[in-house]
Amino acid sequence: DTGVSQNPRHKITKRGQNVTFRCDPISEHNRLYWYRQTLGQGPEFLTYFQNEAQLEKSRLLSDRFSAERPKGSFSTLEIQRTEQGDSAMYLCASSLARGLAAPQFFGPGTRLTVL
Amino acid sequence: SQQGEEDPQALSIQEGENATMNCSYKTSINNLQWYRQNSGRGLVHLILIRSNEREKHSGRLRVTLDTSKKSSSLLITASRAADTASYFCATDAGNSGGSNYKLTFGKGTLLTVNP
Numbered sequence: 001d002t003g004v005s006q007n008p009r010h011k012i013t014k015r016g017q018n019v020t021f022r023c024d025p026i027s028e029h030n031r032l033y034w035y036r037q038t039l040g041q042g043p044e045f046l047t048y049f050q051n052e053a054q055l056e057k058s059r060l061l062s063d064r065f066s067a068e069r070p071k072g073s074f075s076t077l078e079i080q081r082t083e084q085g086d087s088a089m090y091l092c093a094s095s096l097a098r099g100l101a102a103p104q105f106f107g108p109g110t111r112l113t114v115l
Numbered sequence: 116s117q118q119g120e121e122d123p124q125a126l127s128i129q130e131g132e133n134a135t136m137n138c139s140y141k142t143s144i145n146n147l148q149w150y151r152q153n154s155g156r157g158l159v160h161l162i163l164i165r166s167n168e169r170e171k172h173s174g175r176l177r178v179t180l181d182t183s184k185k186s187s188s189l190l191i192t193a194s195r196a197a198d199t200a201s202y203f204c205a206t207d208a209g210n211s212g213g214s215n216y217k218l219t220f221g222k223g224t225l226l227t228v229n230p
Contacts, residue, residue, distance in 0.1 A: 004157075033217065033218075040222065041222055042119075042203050042205070042220030042222050043203075043218075043220050044220070045218065045219070048217055056217070091157060091158070101145060101146040101163055101165055101207060102163075103148060103163050104160065104218060106150075106157040106158040106159070106160075107157050108157040111155075
């Protein structure tokens with residue numbers, strides 16, 4: 001399967017714990033995005049990488065959130081000191097952008113439940 | 116914040132009928148994309164229409180874009196039960212170089228196709 005993959009698919013944690021999610025994009029894609037989606041809403045942009053550089057972080061991404069893409073390939077999203085409000089589906093997407101409009105390809109998501 | 120707004124919020128039709136979903140947005144865009152999401156899963160890219168295009172077709176899908184009205188429509192012809200899903204429009208605001216890096220999604224239209 002050459003699509004975007006995300007692990008784990010589900011994560012249940014207790015409030016205050018740290019969690020880390022992984023995203024493996026489509027191999028030749030230079031852009032990688034993280035979105036968050038809550039029930040009944042569309043995805044909301046969190047952050048974006050061009051190769052290994054993180055170029056923008058949404059105001060939704062508090063200091064408890066950190067994302068990396070160390071070698072311009074896979075990416076991790078860490079949430080420290082989780083809160084119940086962090087419960088959501090976290091979606092990763094990638095695209096091959098060369099200045100023209102490019103579709104984003106999404107992974108299946110990681111569903112986080114904070115108890 | 117959500118830029119796009121889909122209308123209707125929910126649509127129920129019989130198999131074989133056509134389904135039309137509308138999307139309105141607020142700011143100027145580089146392109147507009149439609150995605151499908153099956154219950155609890157990741158998003159699947161359907162079609163991308165650039166701001167200088169007025170209509171695009173892909174199989175049973177037809178998308179129109181009216182930048183003067185800041186609106187788009189997605190038509191699915193000869194619907195099937197497998198088309199049951201949530202449909203989202205997403206806008207790419209772009210920049211002087213072309214495609215921007217983030218999509219702004221609406222809340223989606225829940226389409227139910229009854230067999």
